[in-house]
Amino acid sequence: MTARRDVYLDHSASTPVDPRVLEAMAPYFTEVYGNSSSLHSYGRRAEAAVERARETVSSILRCKPSEIVFTSGGSESDNLAVRGAAWAARAQGKGAHLVTTPVEHSAVTATVKQLVTVQGFSMTLIPVSRTGQIDVEDFVSALSAETTVASVIYANNEVGTLAPIPQLATAARERGVIFHSDAVQAAGQLSLDVNELGVDMLSLSAHKFYGPKGVGALYVREGTAISPTQSGGSHERGMRAGTHNTPFIVGMAEALRIAYEEQAERVEHLRRRRNAIIDGILTHVPDAFLTGERELRLPSHASFIFPGVDSSQLLMHLDMRGVAASGGSACKTGSPEPSSVLLAMGISEADAIGSLRLSVGVHTTLEDVEYAVSAVKESVSRLRSVSSKLRSARLS
Amino acid sequence: MSGGVDSSVAAALLVEQGYDVIGMMMRLWAEPSVDDSCSTHNRCCTPGQMDDARRIADQLGIPFYVLDTRDVFKASIVDFFVEQHRAGVTPNPCIECNRSIRFDWLYSHAMALDADFLATGHYARVVKQGDVYTLEQSVDEAKDQSYVLSVLSQEQLAHVLFPCGDYTKPQIRELAARFGLPTASKHDSQDLCFLGDGDYRRFLKENAPELMQPGPIVLRDGTVVGEHSGVANYTIGQRKGLHVYAAEPLYVIAINPYRNAVVIGPREQLGHDTLTAGRANWVAGNPPSNEPFRAQVKIRYKARPAPALVTPLDADRFSVVFDAPVRDITPGQGAVIYDGARVLGVGIIERRPELSQ
Numbered sequence: 001m002t003a004r005r006d007v008y009l010d011h012s013a014s015t016p017v018d019p020r021v022l023e024a025m026a027p028y029f030t031e032v033y034g035n036s037s038s039l040h041s042y043g044r045r046a047e048a049a050v051e052r053a054r055e056t057v058s059s060i061l062r063c064k065p066s067e068i069v070f071t072s073g074g075s076e077s078d079n080l081a082v083r084g085a086a087w088a089a090r091a092q093g094k095g096a097h098l099v100t101t102p103v104e105h106s107a108v109t110a111t112v113k114q115l116v117t118v119q120g121f122s123m124t125l126i127p128v129s130r131t132g133q134i135d136v137e138d139f140v141s142a143l144s145a146e147t148t149v150a151s152v153i154y155a156n157n158e159v160g161t162l163a164p165i166p167q168l169a170t171a172a173r174e175r176g177v178i179f180h181s182d183a184v185q186a187a188g189q190l191s192l193d194v195n196e197l198g199v200d201m202l203s204l205s206a207h208k209f210y211g212p213k214g215v216g217a218l219y220v221r222e223g224t225a226i227s228p229t230q231s232g233g234s235h236e237r238g239m240r241a242g243t244h245n246t247p248f249i250v251g252m253a254e255a256l257r258i259a260y261e262e263q264a265e266r267v268e269h270l271r272r273r274r275n276a277i278i279d280g281i282l283t284h285v286p287d288a289f290l291t292g293e294r295e296l297r298l299p300s301h302a303s304f305i306f307p308g309v310d311s312s313q314l315l316m317h318l319d320m321r322g323v324a325a326s327g328g329s330a331c332k333t334g335s336p337e338p339s340s341v342l343l344a345m346g347i348s349e350a351d352a353i354g355s356l357r358l359s360v361g362v363h364t365t366l367e368d369v370e371y372a373v374s375a376v377k378e379s380v381s382r383l384r385s386v387s388s389k390l391r392s393a394r395l396s
Numbered sequence: 397m398s399g400g401v402d403s404s405v406a407a408a409l410l411v412e413q414g415y416d417v418i419g420m421m422m423r424l425w426a427e428p429s430v431d432d433s434c435s436t437h438n439r440c441c442t443p444g445q446m447d448d449a450r451r452i453a454d455q456l457g458i459p460f461y462v463l464d465t466r467d468v469f470k471a472s473i474v475d476f477f478v479e480q481h482r483a484g485v486t487p488n489p490c491i492e493c494n495r496s497i498r499f500d501w502l503y504s505h506a507m508a509l510d511a512d513f514l515a516t517g518h519y520a521r522v523v524k525q526g527d528v529y530t531l532e533q534s535v536d537e538a539k540d541q542s543y544v545l546s547v548l549s550q551e552q553l554a555h556v557l558f559p560c561g562d563y564t565k566p567q568i569r570e571l572a573a574r575f576g577l578p579t580a581s582k583h584d585s586q587d588l589c590f591l592g593d594g595d596y597r598r599f600l601k602e603n604a605p606e607l608m609q610p611g612p613i614v615l616r617d618g619t620v621v622g623e624h625s626g627v628a629n630y631t632i633g634q635r636k637g638l639h640v641y642a643a644e645p646l647y648v649i650a651i652n653p654y655r656n657a658v659v660i661g662p663r664e665q666l667g668h669d670t671l672t673a674g675r676a677n678w679v680a681g682n683p684p685s686n687e688p689f690r691a692q693v694k695i696r697y698k699a700r701p702a703p704a705l706v707t708p709l710d711a712d713r714f715s716v717v718f719d720a721p722v723r724d725i726t727p728g729q730g731a732v733i734y735d736g737a738r739v740l741g742v743g744i745i746e747r748r749p750e751l752s753q
Contacts, residue, residue: 313505316461320418320509386508390468390501 006322007368007375009277011208011300012157012185012359013326017251018210024254025212028247036244037235046246053253060260061202061219062193069218069236070249074184074205076230077218078107080240081180081201082151084226086115089148089178092225097146098123099139101153102344103132103161105182108151109340122146131293132161132345140171149178154202155186158341158357159292160301162190169198178224184208184216188259189267189299200224204256206248210362211255215248266362270299273360273369277302280373281358285380291342291355302358305347309354309383317379323372326357397421397460399448401572402517402560408575409559410515411456418509419453419460421446422502425470427592427599452577463505465497472496474590478603481628484653484747485728488544488697489588491742495547495677503552515557520545522553522561529553531679531739536564543697546732546742547677600628611656613640616649616665624658627651633666633724650748667721671695673731673743676712683708684740692734693718695725695745701734714743 028049034042036050051065058065071077082098090096100112102125115121124142126134134152143150150172152163165181172179180201183192188209194202200221207213220226220239232241259266281288281304291303306314311327318325338352358372397403397419410417423446446462453460473489473496480487498516506514519534520542529550533540548556560568572578591599601608608626615621622640624630629637634648638660647666650659683689686708692701693716704718716731727747733740 310464312462312464316463317509319459319461382508386504390504393500 004322005368005371006324007364007372008324009358009360009364009368009372010324010326011361011364012298012357014207014213015210015361016363017207017212018255018258020258021211021251021255025247025251028250032246036246037233046244049246049250050244053249056253056257057204057217060192060256062195063219064222066237067194067219067222069220069239070244070252071216071218071240072214072245073207073216074105074182074203075107077184077203077205077216078105078151078180078182079111080218080226080229081203081220082108082111082149083115083229084239085149085178085180085201085224086121087227087229088225090121091227095146095148096121097144097148099126099142099147099150099177100124101126101128101134101163103128103156103158103341104151104153105157105184108153108180108182112151126152128344130346132156132159132291132341133293133296134163134168136164136167136171139168143172143175143177147175147177149180151180151182153185154181154183154197155190155298155301156292156341157185158339158355159303159345160185160297161292162186162296162298165197165199169200173198173200185298185301187256189263189270192260194219194221201226204252206252206255209255209259211252212248215245215252217252267299269362270360270364273364273366274300274302276366276369277358277360277373280369281376284373284377288380291345291347300359300361302360304356304358305342305351306354306356306380307351308387309380311353311355313383314354314356314376314379317382318372318375321375321379323375325372326359327355397449397453398517399445399452400517401578402519402568403449404452404517404577405568405571405575406515406517406557406559407452407456407458408577409571410557411458412575415513417456417458417515418506418511419449419456419458420502420506421449421460421462422465422469422497423462425466425474425590427590448578455576463502465501468501469493469497469590477588478600480728481600481607482604482653484627484651486631486726487728487744488730489590490544490697491547491730491744494544499548499552499556503555507555511555513555513557515559517560518545518558519565520558520561522556522558528680532561533734533737533739534558534561539565542734542739543694543730543732546679546730546739548679549677550679550681553679597628601626604628609656611658613638613658613660614652614655616659616661621660627653627656627658630658632726666723668725668748669718669721670716671725671731672709672713672715672746674713674746676714676741676743678741679739680741683714684735691740692736694730694732694734695722696729701732706733712743714741 032045034046036043036046054065054068057068098112098121112123116123126138126142128134152168154165155162169179178200181199182203184203184205187204202219205216228239230241235241288304288306291305315327338349342352342355407417450460473493477487477489503514518541519536519539521532521534523530523532531542531548533542588596607628610623610625612620613622613624630648632648635645638646640646644662646660648658649661649665652659688705688707691706693704694701702718702722704716706714706716708714727745729745730742731745732742
């Protein structure tokens, strides 16, 4: 084995802040520190920065600046979208049925679940294929006259599969159903053109594309009614109360601008390294299989199952070797539950425990990939030999 | 690492001695909570203790991992506990856990990480004499845990470290203060850590309801003298709650699972001067002699070692004849053989043959 090196392959969890982004943010901590709602010059300068950021974000989403709501991140965006639209539609007497998938991020899943259990909404989960793919016909048949909001994840965080968002969104909008998509993983790599995508709402989170943590955005198509889920002042046209986090909003806009300025090269870079991981793992690790789609997947994302391996132990072994990755279900409490996303895809509970996600970033090198593949290979082999040793000791 | 003072100081001592230390905590099986109040956590690896251990590892600058040990712990310890009670036997879960979980399952996982040693916060000492490792009592007799570590083999002793064994508990506390670690004593390791509330009778009632069937209270000769509320409600040596009226105090002297009977008798029947033990482990690999030899035998964690003559029977059984009768010899507990401070081996006390029918 080659010398130990530190390799970060968990970019789907978070990315480092781009130094250019940090630089753009800096003045808004110590110089332009006014409250963007204030009338004085300090406030006006902050407000101008927030509005410039809004224009930058809207130019990438090809929407109006007024259709962008700044939030504290992806989870808040998902909450505001699903809950806010469901509440508003019901208040208008439009029905209380929601449609979503079993492979959503928990920010959507838990919000829908709460609406159902606490507030009397009903919902339908669309089935997914073995690769986590959604069939447009299944989606359409789940929509009823009572359906008000549908939410489907753009690029799946656990298995990387890309959903056919334009077709789903068109089908929903034709039936008067508000369509939301969680684009947290997709942002920075795939098109966010809301007209191409056809979505009514789209969630983003800055720290997935080399921006800071704790800031995100929600696109809300003009004319889409949503009730605020955080009430208070009239910030964000009444949709989201709370003083603007000026430096973070500026940072997110700069990060998004850079991501799409460099999109073509980045995606090519990521795809190449991701393919090297997939080829390396499938070639060198016995019995490993890929989860999610082979081609229709997020450029930075590779995910696998190693039958007979406990992913939390695999992560520990990889961490000892300097490789940072994540399991299907991020869990530090020693009680990994099989991921509900993998189970919904028809993967067995036993296999689901052995899932691993390796997600590359703009700084990942081919040497990093090579090292990580051999670390995975060695760790899986060790763990399998421990369990077979313990098993045979128990049987004897 | 449990988040408690002993394992924290053990880790700190090793870091100070220049070892490359990795912190590990086992997430054990926990009974689904009794009152539904706080989901599923037992008393020795709660989220709070996990956070404590993680914080201490962070303070010591070492990695920290929690291992999912629930399935193997459930099968080897919890199910075994119920099964043994069904057979009228009261196992010592700490001995079983050290045998099949901590120094087997966890040990194997530590070795798979290329670890040289598995260290714990136990109070005991490993001494190397020539090519042989011996297990000895800790310098703090009151805290000594060599009883529950008596299941270790030469291979394991060569790869375990007990940094606390050379210190007394007050010294460990002082060290904790010096290292800036939390010094407050949490509960000592619990015998029945997997129970939500520590009430093993309730646990057996729910998991082995047949042990809660009323049945006869009998004398040693079989005379029925009363009715009991279920054998799981009685332990050997118990005097209260028998509701049998007699001229002299009567005690539970045995449980007969075959007849669902609780056997009682006067004080003198509580004591026995013999026992046999099986599933033996000899720390040196073999008994010190195949002939009967003199030693001291401890029949439960908190008992005093009693002088006795030990006779190896076959590879993993031995018999003990005590110099004087010993009270409350309980099948399922460990009979640990000492030569002074040194542990020679352990066997699990077997049921008396007169009840095997």
